Every structure is written in structure tokens, then in C-alpha cells.
Amino acid sequence: MKEETISLGELxxxxxxxxxxxxxxxxxxALIAFLISSFVISPTYEASTQVLVAPKETQNNMIDSSQVQxxxxxxxxxxxxIQSPAIxxxxxxxxxGAPENISNLITVNSEQNSQVINIKVQHTNPVLATDIANEISTVFAEEVSELMSGVDNVKVLSDASVPMYPVSPNIILNTAIATVLGLMIGVAIAFLKVVLDRRIKTEQDVENILELPVLGSIPVIDKVEMMKQRQANVKGDQVHV
Structure with a gap:
């Protein structure tokens, strides 16, 4: 069987x-993604607070670089x-109202070579997320001295405020992704219909599929045209009679 190729025009x-x-x-x-994102998935809010790991000042109110490091x-x-059960x-x-799995709600990170620790809490209740974030920073600042044997160098840098807008789901992004996926599925189905369709429709199909030369073809005559031709022939016969 000959190798089948599809030209750009055919595509x-x-x-x-x-x-x-x-x-x-x-x-x-797109419609399904929009409806699910808007009415099925519960919106999630994020509250964040920051704590500072500050070096102790010397008697001259100077900060030693070694203490910073x-x-x-x-x-x-x-x-x-911060993420330990002790806190x-x-x-x-x-x-x-705090859930038992608080560890699954929080994210703790810091920039490279930074003394600031970011504490983020995500929850479907924005007020509860804010309360948990602030309480984590407060408890940590109070308990770190005992846990680290007298080390007292943590300060709450900023308190969390109640978030006004959810961080997820992203309705616009979800709808856009679903639209692209829908287009891709549609294109895939369109090409599969052509690839899986093994019916012989043209002379070219005979040569490609059966590998036989075409000796002749019967033109397709429209039914309306055929009826008009028959009526014309009948009228012509009546005139000759």
C-alpha cells in the first residue's frame, strides 16, 4: 500500500x-470550566504574615555581621x-474553629539569605485564615526562646489582614485552559474522522487504497437535474407525436 500523505491545503x-x-x-x-470554577469549587483565601529573625544589638547599638549571618x-x-506540633x-x-490539619493549610518560606520568614495560610474562610496566620506568628515569637534555650531574636514584622479576594480558583485561567483543550479535542476528532474513514469516495482513493488504475468514472447527476431532463425528454416526445 502506498504511503499516504496529507498536504497543507488538505489540512x-x-x-x-x-x-x-x-x-x-x-x-x-469553556462553559463547563466556568460553571465548575464559579459554583462548584469553593473559593480559597490566603492570609500572610511575616516574622523577622533579628540579630542582637551590641552595647554600642551596633550589629555585628557575624550575628547577621x-x-x-x-x-x-x-x-x-513553625510547622512543628509544638507551635x-x-x-x-x-x-x-481551627481545623486539626493546620499543617496542610500553611506555607512557610523565605528568600535566599533573608532574615524574614513568610507565613501564609489558605482557607475557604478568610477570617479564619487571618486568625490562624496571626496566631502562628504570635505563638512562635513567644515559644522560640524556650524551644531554643534562651535565644530571643524573633519579632513579628507584619500582621495578617483579612483578604478580600480569593486566590483560587482562577476562573479566567481555568476557562481559557478549558477552551484550548476543547479546541484540541475538536481538531483531534476532525482528523481521526478522516484517518479512520476508509470509504472510497474519489478516483484518488481508488489509486491510494486499492492500488489500481482508474479506467473510467461515472459522473454524479443531481436528482433535480435528472428530473428536469426527464420532463424535457417527455415533452419532446409529445411534440414529435
Missing amino acids: FSILKRSKWLIVTLAIIA SSVALVNTYRVI LEAVQQNVI
Whole structure:
């Protein structure tokens, strides 16, 4: 069997013939994603607070560079402590309505070589997310001295405020992604219909599929034209009679 190839013109022809299928699938996918993002998925809010790992000042109110480096080195340790049961269990007891799995709600990170630790809490209730974030920073600042044997170099840099807008779901992004996926599925279906269709429709199909030369062809006559021709022949016969 000869190797089948599709020219660029044929590709555009396939897309043109299936344009309504492709557009319909894209619209349906976009509509489903919009409805799910708007009415099914609960919006999630994020509250964030910051704590500062500050080096101790000397008697001359000067900060030693070695102390700064020591504070930076402690940041990774403090990040682990913040997410430890010693802190989170106290937060859970202090915040009314706090869930048991607080560790799944928080994200603790810091910039490279930074003394600032960012604490972020995500929850479907914006007020509860704010209360948990603030309580984590407060409890951590109070308990770190005991946990680190007298080390007292943590200060709350900024309190969390109640977020006004959710961080997820992103309705516009989800709808755009669904639209693209719908277009891709439509294009795939359009090409599959052509590839899987093994019916012989043209002389070229006979040569490609059966590998036989075409000796002749019967033209397709429209039914309306055929009826007109028959009526004309009948009238002609009546005139000759």
C-alpha cells in the first residue's frame, strides 16, 4: 500500500469542514470550566504574615555581621519549628474553629539569605485564615526562646489582614485552559474522522487504497437535474407525436 500523505491545503480543508464541531466543543468545555470554577469549587483565601529573625544589638547599638549571618543560618531551623506540633497544637487550641490539619493549610518560606520568614495560610474562610496566620506568628515569637534555650531574636514584622479576594480558583485561567483543550479535542476528532474513514469516495482513493488504475468514472447527476431532463425528454416526445 502506498504511503499516504496529507498536504497543507488538505489540512485546512479538514479544519474548515469540521469548524462547527471544533467551535462547539471549545464553547462547551469553556462553559463547563466556568460553571465548575464559579459554583462548584469553593473559593480559597490566603492570609500572610511575616516574622523577622533579628540579630542582637551590641552595647554600642551596633550589629555585628557575624550575628547577621548567624540569624540567616537560623531561618531554616525556624521554618521547621513553625510547622512543628509544638507551635501548631497551641495555635489550634487558641483559635476557635481551627481545623486539626493546620499543617496542610500553611506555607512557610523565605528568600535566599533573608532574615524574614513568610507565613501564609489558605482557607475557604478568610477570617479564619487571618486568625490562624496571626496566631502562628504570635505563638512562635513567644515559644522560640524556650524551644531554643534562651535565644530571643524573633519579632513579628507584619500582621495578617483579612483578604478580600480569593486566590483560587482562577476562573479566567481555568476557562481559557478549558477552551484550548476543547479546541484540541475538536481538531483531534476532525482528523481521526478522516484517518479512520476508509470509504472510497474519489478516483484518488481508488489509486491510494486499492492500488489500481482508474479506467473510467461515472459522473454524479443531481436528482433535480435528472428530473428536469426527464420532463424535457417527455415533452419532446409529445411534440414529435
